[in-house]
Amino acid sequence: MSPFNPAALGRMARSPHLNARVRDRAPEFAAEGERVAGKCVAMSYGASAYARASHTALSPREAEAAVLIKAANRLRSARSAWPEQIRGLNEALSFNQKVWSLLSTEATAETSPLPETVKQNVGRLGVFVLRACIDTMIAPTPEKLDALIAINHNIAAGLQGDAG
Numbered sequence: 403m404s405p406f407n408p409a410a411l412g413r414m415a416r417s418p419h420l421n422a423r424v425r426d427r428a429p430e431f432a433a434e435g436e437r438v439a440g441k442c443v444a445m446s447y448g449a450s451a452y453a454r455a456s457h458t459a460l461s462p463r464e465a466e467a468a469v470l471i472k473a474a475n476r477l478r479s480a481r482s483a484w485p486e487q488i489r490g491l492n493e494a495l496s497f498n499q500k501v502w503s504l505l506s507t508e509a510t511a512e513t514s515p516l517p518e519t520v521k522q523n524v525g526r527l528g529v530f531v532l533r534a535c536i537d538t539m540i541a542p543t544p545e546k547l548d549a550l551i552a553i554n555h556n557i558a559a560g561l562q563g564d565a566g
Contacts, residue, residue, distance in 0.1 A: 464561070464562070466505065467559075467561035468558075470501065470555075470557055470558040470561070471555070473494075473498045473554050474551045474554035474555050476497055476498070477495070477550055480547065481548070481551070484547075488542070491538075491542060495535045496535075498535055498550060499535045499536075502532055502535075503528070503532065505524070506525055506528025506532075510524060510525040510528075534549065
């Protein structure tokens with residue numbers, strides 16, 4: 403049995419208060435995705451424009467959804483290159499861990515305006531995702547990636563107001 407209630411995912415993600423700091427960190431996540439072997443590779447014009455726009459034009463919820471979708475897309479890319487690109491898989495999983503560390507830390511902070519039950523559910527989901535990332539790094543399977551991709555997309559859909 404999973405440590406979170408799947409029915410609560412949509413409600414949890416629709417919370418208007420979830421993680422306001424993600425908006426400010428969206429360009430950092432975009433840049434982080436472009437690091438290769440400790441060297442920062444210049445972002446393409448489109449990715450750079452996206453990072454600038456997300457910093458100035460997105461609401462906190464939209465920024466959170468965008469970061470979750472970016473993490474899901476990186477996982478999906480690693481899944482499509484399966485099993486030849488283990489390095490890309492580990493980079494995608496590490497990025498997903500960073501995203502969920504930030505989301506769960508901010509959502510469960512004492513200063514978070516979220517209701518206590520939502521804080522607990524986000525915390526439990528964050529722990530589940532972080533454990534799943536580590537488990538996938540140790541023993542990767544396509545099914546484990548599919549679960550992480552689905553979680554990211556479902557939470558992003560809820561943040562965007564499309565939980566159905």
